[in-house]
Amino acid sequence: MLTEIANPKIRIEHVSYAYDGEMVLRDVTLDVPANAVTAFFGPAGGGKTTLLRLINRLNDLVDGTQMTGRISLDGQDVYALGVNIPQLRRRVGMVFALPLPLPGTIRENVLYGPRLAGERDRSRLEEIVVRSLRQAALWDEVRDRLDGPASALSGGQQQRLCIARSLALEPEVLLLDEPTSGLDPISTGKVEESLLELKQHYTIIIVPHSVQQAARVADHAAFILMGDLIEYQPGKKIFTTPRDKRTEDYVTGRFG
Amino acid sequence: MISVNSRRYVVQRIGFGVLILAALLVVLPILFVVGAIVVEGIGAINWEFLTAIPRDGMKAGGIFPAIVGTLLLTVGTALAAIPFGVGGAIYLSEYARDTWLTRAIRLAIVNLAGIPSVVYGLFGLGLFVLFLQFGTSILAGSLTLAIMTLPIIISTSEEALRAVPTEFRTVSASLGGTRWQGIRNVVLPQALPGIITGVILGLLRAGGETAPILFTVAAFYLPRLPQSPFDQTMALPYHLYVISTQVPGMPIQVQYGTALVLLALVLSLNVVATVIRSYFRRKRQW
Numbered sequence: 001m002l003t004e005i006a007n008p009k010i011r012i013e014h015v016s017y018a019y020d021g022e023m024v025l026r027d028v029t030l031d032v033p034a035n036a037v038t039a040f041f042g043p044a045g046g047g048k049t050t051l052l053r054l055i056n057r058l059n060d061l062v063d064g065t066q067m068t069g070r071i072s073l074d075g076q077d078v079y080a081l082g083v084n085i086p087q088l089r090r091r092v093g094m095v096f097a098l099p100l101p102l103p104g105t106i107r108e109n110v111l112y113g114p115r116l117a118g119e120r121d122r123s124r125l126e127e128i129v130v131r132s133l134r135q136a137a138l139w140d141e142v143r144d145r146l147d148g149p150a151s152a153l154s155g156g157q158q159q160r161l162c163i164a165r166s167l168a169l170e171p172e173v174l175l176l177d178e179p180t181s182g183l184d185p186i187s188t189g190k191v192e193e194s195l196l197e198l199k200q201h202y203t204i205i206i207v208p209h210s211v212q213q214a215a216r217v218a219d220h221a222a223f224i225l226m227g228d229l230i231e232y233q234p235g236k237k238i239f240t241t242p243r244d245k246r247t248e249d250y251v252t253g254r255f256g
Numbered sequence: 257m258i259s260v261n262s263r264r265y266v267v268q269r270i271g272f273g274v275l276i277l278a279a280l281l282v283v284l285p286i287l288f289v290v291g292a293i294v295v296e297g298i299g300a301i302n303w304e305f306l307t308a309i310p311r312d313g314m315k316a317g318g319i320f321p322a323i324v325g326t327l328l329l330t331v332g333t334a335l336a337a338i339p340f341g342v343g344g345a346i347y348l349s350e351y352a353r354d355t356w357l358t359r360a361i362r363l364a365i366v367n368l369a370g371i372p373s374v375v376y377g378l379f380g381l382g383l384f385v386l387f388l389q390f391g392t393s394i395l396a397g398s399l400t401l402a403i404m405t406l407p408i409i410i411s412t413s414e415e416a417l418r419a420v421p422t423e424f425r426t427v428s429a430s431l432g433g434t435r436w437q438g439i440r441n442v443v444l445p446q447a448l449p450g451i452i453t454g455v456i457l458g459l460l461r462a463g464g465e466t467a468p469i470l471f472t473v474a475a476f477y478l479p480r481l482p483q484s485p486f487d488q489t490m491a492l493p494y495h496l497y498v499i500s501t502q503v504p505g506m507p508i509q510v511q512y513g514t515a516l517v518l519l520a521l522v523l524s525l526n527v528v529a530t531v532i533r534s535y536f537r538r539k540r541q542w
Contacts, residue, residue, distance in 0.1 A: 063353060093431075
């Protein structure tokens with residue numbers, strides 16, 4: 001099984017995680033390469049989302065949890081003492097399953113992160129709005145109503161706004177947690193298209209909402225089942241020639 | 257078959273009737289109280305009554321010092337109670353973990369809400385008037401009322417904060433916001449209508465209380481306006497108590513007039529609270 005590669009962007013080593021005494025992840029080890037789309041796929045409730053949220057330390061917000069192992073970004077332990085957590089989250093952006101615009105306008109949503117990061121320069125902020133919305137393939141649809149309420153957008157537009165909101169911080173890594181689960185096929189297509197564009201500049205980890213989506217967008221894919229990393233292969237081989245029986249069963253739709 | 261159904265129907269009608277009666281019983285007293293006070297008191301209301309100081313042993317003239325006193329006490333209560341109340345609610349809702357300490361704090365809040373108001377009055381007398389030597393003063397009265405109001409403000413504010421979905425905090429954190437930045441920029445604005453409602457309801461109760469100001473600030477008869485926070489003042493609820501029970505030969509119209517002014521003041525605050533709440537509710541986006 002491929003778990004170690006040269007110069008990984010993110011290295012996950014022997015990570016186990018328990019919530020309220022119940023094991024969610026068991027001894028997961030894998031490397032995530034830069035400038036590619038890596039997919040964590042598998043049945044629901046297997047710990048994929050948890051693994052994502054461990055990378056940018058969002059699970060710090062949850063009480064009653066226990067983690068062992070090591071996660072590093074560019075070789076630096078993200079759980080080391082003295083790590084600036086807001087800074088880490090600016091480097092590792094995240095898009096959630098349900099689009100949740102913050103109260104306010106489209107522009108305010110995009111600029112929420114940069115403003116908290118201390119960006120005050122008006123022309124810089126304007127630049128960020130245009131660039132982020134373009135990258136998220138939303139610019140053409142909202143350019144005339146940047147100061148309108150974000151909540152007035154359709155579900156698909158809201159999700160791309162959430163992607164733009166993360167991109168506004170120019171993160172190095174983008175974590176996508178079932179970003180298209182609530183979207184229609186056309187919006188899904190648009191989001192997937194923008195991923196191809198984005199991976200030139202970002203390291204992307206996606207929890208896809210189906211095996212088909214994983215096969216479409218992933219450069220590398222890991223199969224996670226009930227807290228265990230079952231198989232991790234470079235390229236799309238895992239979908240065509242899985243090595244593990246359980247992976248094969250899942251990929252061919254025999255369970256899940 | 258038919259007879260069973262029609263019997264059920266009759267039983268249902270009777271049931272509804274009882275329920276409607278129960279609901280009406282709630283409305284009737286308020287209609288009677290407000291109606292009686294308006295009918296009896298409206299004749300006393302004129303410009304002089306609202307803006308002049310009392311004369312002839314309070315039997316004539318106006319109740320201006322009492323109106324001003326109640327407004328000052330309400331403002332003083334707000335100044336003292338809002339920062340601590342909302343601050344405490346933010347701590348309990350956003351920061352506190354479930355420990356014996358926070359459980360003790362919550363228990364204290366519940367119990368604080370159940371203490372009779374006259375006990376607050378005695379407590380204020382002991383702590384603020386005597387021990388801290390504020391004297392019988394607006395300061396002492398406001399602080400006493402503030403302590404009495406705190407449980408209401410804390411529990412309604414905490415409820416309003418908890419009603420904001422967790423996901424907003426998560427999103428803010430994921431965009432590099434600290435916990436406080438998320439609270440300040442995302443959570444508080446959305447909880448604000450609930451907080452404002454709670455604050456106004458609390459102040460409303462404080463403004464109408466007699467017992468807590470009895471020993472701490474209220475003056476029996478003081479025909480001038482207070483000059484500093486260390487002055488005594490007249491206040492509407494206490495004034496009403498005084499002219500209703502302590503002054504023989506008081507015209508009934510003056511008593512009802514005073515009650516009407518107090519009622520109008522309190523109810524208008526209530527209306528303000530309702531308007532604010534519905535305004536923000538329409539603006540809310542989730």
